[in-house]
Amino acid sequence: MLKPYCKLCNHKSEAANRLNECQLEKLNEHSSQAIFQTGEVLIRQDSPTNSIVFIKSGLVKIHTQGPNRERIMNISKAPSYLCLHSTFGDKINHFSATALEPTAVCFIESNVFTSLIQENGNFAYEVIQSMGRGELQNFHYLIDIAQKQNMGRVAHVLLYFAKQIYISNTFNLPLSRQELADLAGITRESISRILHKFHNEELIHIEGRKISLKNDRALKEISDKG
Template sequence: MEQIHDSGKNCLSILSTKEYNELYSNSNSLNFEAGELIVKKGSPVNNIYFLKSGIVELSLDQAPKNQILSLLFNGEFIGINCVFSTAQYRFSARALTKCSIELLDKETFAKLLKENGTFSMAFIQYISWVNEGFLNWQMKLKEKNSAGALAFLICEFQKNFDSNSFEIPLTRQEIARIIGFSKESVLKNLADFRKEGLIDSNGKSITIIDASRLEEIAKYG
């Protein structure tokens, strides 16, 4: 229990070559285009979706309107809480960018969990870590106003890129659905950030000019 497994990839690396091959011999690769529905709410859980590359949004409804629960990046399992707790997915998953996904067999995965105690401990660490992260993300967003939440999201995206200039592959509406405010609030706050010289933005591309002040706002001050 010394090692903390902080990504799905990390967790799969526990498996022996034999176990790994067994898991992957029962799996399929799938590719999705931006905007495509990956998992529809209510569909039965027959496989485990492992996100090899791309960004996925989870939302409570399959319509691309509702509140976005969370964003998943590469190395994560999609909707892992539903796999072992309910017979069906309780939300929908949609590709935000091109995505490459490995469809693992649920029964093989479960068999390996039962047989390999080290793997199951790593998996327990992983889902604990994922859920702890989700909880923290939600709570941080909840205590902020619209400007703080937007700044927070921009800072979080920045962490996934090395540069201060990057593209956020989301429409203003999608950003709004993530942070839980209206599209107009997002637009107005973006305009304010631009006017105050915190960022420069042009469509989906964004450049952070004053990172420390942006982080101040993200922390809510």
């Protein structure tokens, strides 16, 4: 673990930007930084919540392990907080978080983070805003996926990566076919078949893990029709 220097950090959250110099020093003293490589676990499901996790750079998958299979709940990109709900709830992590690419993370002691919320109303407001945005994004994603058939789900996931994660119609998919199936809520066989169909119809181009959306308007229509 490395010690961050919050005052000079170029990746501060909007909330941290609302702290005064003394509060930034307090945050700095009670935080540590770590770099996680692809596939390394940041947070383990059912472990105690001792820290707020702030993703400074990189990308992680948020997933849960059920009795029969893994379920990927969503993808979280920097900058974003994890473990806010657990910190203010039952102090247990209800999901795991795994790096999908090299990811820089700050671990902030929960009691110090809570004290900063109590001290600084502007900091608290930005934290609530962050929680609200995350909740709405997850809500809309889960509702949209649940209402679609398989082709609509795959189109929706591809657009999700292009428009919300990478902000580009060409990207390297960070998930395996099985993980992509878990995110879409369908089988691996269905994912492979539909991706092949989209490729043949020139809606997308696939080269290994590199995917280019060639006709995002048509994909949007497929997604909207479900």
